[in-house]
Amino acid sequence: MLKIAGVRKVFNQGTVNEKIALREINLNVAPGDFITVIGSNGAGKSTLMNVISGGLIPDTGSVVIDGKDVTRLGEHKRATFVGRVFQDPMAGTAPNMTIEENLAIAYARGKRRTLSFGVNNRKRELFREQLKQLDQGLENRLKTKVGFLSGGQRQALSLLMATFTEPKILLLDEHTAALDPKRAQLIVDLTQKVVEQYHLTTIMVTHNMEQALNMGNRLLMLHDGGIILDIPEEKKKTMKPQDLLRAFEQARGGESFSEDRYLLS
Ligand SMILES: Nc1ncnc2c1ncn2[C@@H]1O[C@H](COP(=O)(O)OP(=O)(O)OP(=O)(O)O)[C@@H](O)[C@H]1O
Numbered sequence: 001m002l003k004i005a006g007v008r009k010v011f012n013q014g015t016v017n018e019k020i021a022l023r024e025i026n027l028n029v030a031p032g033d034f035i036t037v038i039g040s041n042g043a044g045k046s047t048l049m050n051v052i053s054g055g056l057i058p059d060t061g062s063v064v065i066d067g068k069d070v071t072r073l074g075e076h077k078r079a080t081f082v083g084r085v086f087q088d089p090m091a092g093t094a095p096n097m098t099i100e101e102n103l104a105i106a107y108a109r110g111k112r113r114t115l116s117f118g119v120n121n122r123k124r125e126l127f128r129e130q131l132k133q134l135d136q137g138l139e140n141r142l143k144t145k146v147g148f149l150s151g152g153q154r155q156a157l158s159l160l161m162a163t164f165t166e167p168k169i170l171l172l173d174e175h176t177a178a179l180d181p182k183r184a185q186l187i188v189d190l191t192q193k194v195v196e197q198y199h200l201t202t203i204m205v206t207h208n209m210e211q212a213l214n215m216g217n218r219l220l221m222l223h224d225g226g227i228i229l230d231i232p233e234e235k236k237k238t239m240k241p242q243d244l245l246r247a248f249e250q251a252r253g254g255e256s257f258s259e260d261r262y263l264l265s
Pocket residue numbers: 011012019020021039040041042043044045046047048
């Protein structure tokens with residue numbers, strides 16, 4: 001479903017601020033895979049997500065989604081294949097627009113020939129049905145401006161907007177990190193539900209090791225612009241966060257995983 005080959009990305013090349021963000025990334029993602037990605041600050045996680053979404057064009061290498069080479073295709077053109085939810089609940093939705101207007105924009109993105117963002121009764125009914133699944137009572141608040149929703153409600157709405165057009169790839173960029181534990185759990189549960197419902201091929205960056213181990217069928221660890229661990233489902237199931245830290249140390253020849261944000265909760 002997704003094939004990344006020889007991808008390299010360097011920022012500020014040839015200057016004193018040169019930074020190799022991705023060294024040589026090779027990754028094959030099968031249809032229906034749900035991959036969790038962890039890594040220390042500056043490891044290259046966001047850069048990798050941006051290369052997949054089209055926000056960044058790699059210096060070398062290729063990105064192929066569902067057999068189509070999208071390496072040089074911009075973010076907007078890729079939006080029909082790639083859904084994304086960001087860490088910041090404010091990022092995925094337009095606060096001054098109503099819930100139904102936000103949904104209409106997301107809906108139009110998935111339909112190549114839809115020229116209007118307008119909301120008719122047929123769409124409204126569809127949106128109500130979809131919103132009901134979030135269990136947030138949002139189906140009765142179609143005309144509420146999104147800016148009035150809580151962070152958790154906005155993330156739930158962002159998740160719906162990113163997925164109901166059934167993208168080829170769903171990117172989740174630390175999408176529960178800004179929420180309190182209760183709301184984060186709600187979004188985790190909702191994520192599992194929509195990923196299963198639409199059989200979405202998913203890549204989720206998380207800073208939470210428990211989450212990385214409990215969700216998905218494969219775990220990648222990035223470090224210094226490279227993939228240093230690729231753990232399959234069977235092995236992942238047996239691991240605890242401490243085992244992951246040990247695996248990191250082994251992969252780095254004894255170097256410890258010094259990352260303040262990583263909580264062994
Ligand atoms: N636009 C940019 N210009 C210059 N350097 C950048 C840019 N974007 C990222 N970098 C650098 O590239 C490296 C990888 O950054 P990236 O944001 O991908 O890491 P990350 O794993 O997502 O980190 P974090 O967990 O802190 O978000 C870092 O050293 C970062 O400072």
